[in-house]
Amino acid sequence: MKLLVRLFLSHALVVVLTVAALLVLAEVLAPTLIQHHVQEMERLIGPVGRSLRDDLSRGMRTTLTSALLIASGIAMCVAFLAAYVAARRVVRAVQSLSEGSLAIAEGDYRRRLPEDGQDELTALARNFNRMARSLADVEASRVELITNVAHELRTPLTALQGYAEALQDGVMPPAHASAAVLRETRAMERLTDDLALVSRVEAGTVDLRSCTVPVPDLLLGALDRFGPLASERHLALHVRPAPHGLAVHADPERVAQVLANLIGNALKYTPPGGTVTVTAAPVPGGVAFRVQDTGPGVMPEDQRRVFERFYRTDRSRSRPAGGGGSGVGLTIARGLARAMRGDVTVTSFPPDGSTFTLTLPADADATPPAIT
Known part of the structure; x- marks a missing residue:
């Protein structure tokens, strides 16, 4: 019936x-x-x-x-x-x-139900439409992810094919070809590792070993790591000393990874002669690491999307000088920060540069310096 x-x-x-x-x-x-x-x-x-x-x-x-x-x-x-x-x-x-x-x-996923009325049936239709929009967004993200992964893999695969053909035709010495092949396979390995990390971050399965991490040690490590690269690119890297006793409760390796991503991006997109400044200061409930550059900045319509997988504000600069990334660095950075109960945000006023801020919870056992 x-x-x-x-x-x-x-x-x-x-x-x-x-x-x-x-x-x-x-x-x-x-x-x-x-x-x-x-x-x-x-x-x-x-x-x-x-x-x-x-x-x-x-x-x-x-x-x-x-x-x-x-x-x-x-x-x-x-x-x-x-x-x-x-x-x-x-x-x-x-x-x-x-x-x-x-x-x-x-x-x-474009199907929608009419939402005429104010009763429970209308609420059901409204919830169905919300679910349909969410599924449409997930499907669009899936298609975009597949497209971007294929795009990212195409470059090293094309290079590998060219080196193999050159080696087969005898127009390239074996030693030079093997070095080039090794470089491209390592690029593919970095991409797959980053994609695997993104999946773990989004699934909430990243292994974290949180402890007391002195902020001055993190800043000194960043200076030692990126100082030579900044000099090579004719950039000024200023790492200002952190207040004595300032510490965060986080995974030291993951914090260093997030800072490395933010500083590396700043150096990558700042033109020669520019400046990258790294600071750390206490804020209510935590510590804020700020990476400020004098690059072109991020347009307002791009600021809310820079943390999406493979999103680039300028596709023509998808692989800037000095080596291109996998396109998921900022996605990993924000995911790791949130896994450590923090966050990563961006403020920018083009063309006056950008400031990426990493906020982490302060260590409860450390003596907190005064908030300025």
């Missing part, structure tokens, strides 16, 4: 039972009420004969029963019509939801 029929019959049964109960109750109570009314009439107009009293009682009961039957018939017709309309509306909503879910299952 179809849902429409079942709903209509359920409403009809309620109507029939209600009318039947009304008729039975009226027939049970009517004699007493009529007798009381006849007695009131006798009190007002005087005694009447038994035959007249019985005739009045029969007439009033017949009139009452007839009126109830006619009114019940009309009421049942109206109730049946209302039940059909209500049942049909529910069935239409269910059918629309069924058709929409089937379309989603077949891959049509």
Whole structure:
């Protein structure tokens, strides 16, 4: 039996039972009420004969029963019509939801349900549409991820094919070809490692070993690591000393990895003669590491997307001088920071450079310096 029929019959049964109960109750109570009314009439107009009293009682009961039957018939017709309309509306909503879910299952993530009204059915349609939009976003991200991975792998694979053909044709010395092949395979290995780390970060399965990490040690390590690279690119790298006693509670290797990503990006996109400044200072509840550069900056419409996988603000500069990254560095940086109960944000006012801020929780056992 179809849902429409079942709903209509359920409403009809309620109507029939209600009318039947009304008729039975009226027939049970009517004699007493009529007798009381006849007695009131006798009190007002005087005694009447038994035959007249019985005739009045029969007439009033017949009139009452007839009126109830006619009114019940009309009421049942109206109730049946209302039940059909209500049942049909529910069935239409269910059918629309069924058709929409089937379309989603077949891959049509553009299907939406009408949201006319303020009742629970409208709320259900609204939630369905929200789910459809989320699935559409996930599908778009999946397609974009596959496209970007294919794009990132195409460059080293094309290079490997060229080196193999050159080696086969004898136009490249074996030693030079093997070095080039090793370089490209290492680039592919870095990409696969970064993708694996992104997956673990997004799944929340990154292994963290948090402890007390002195902030000055982190800054000195960053200076030692990136000082030579900054000099090679004719950039000024300023790492300002951190306040004494400043420490964070985090995984030291992961913090160093996040800082390396932020500083490396700043050096990569800052033109020669520019400056990259790294600072650390206490903030309410934690420590803020700021990496400020004098590069071209990030446009406002790009700032909310720079942490997406493979997103680049300028596709033409997808592989800047000095080696290109995998395109997931900032995604990893923010994911690791949030796994350590922190975050990474960006502020930028092009063309006056950008500032990436890593915020981490302060270590509870360290003596906190004054917040300036």
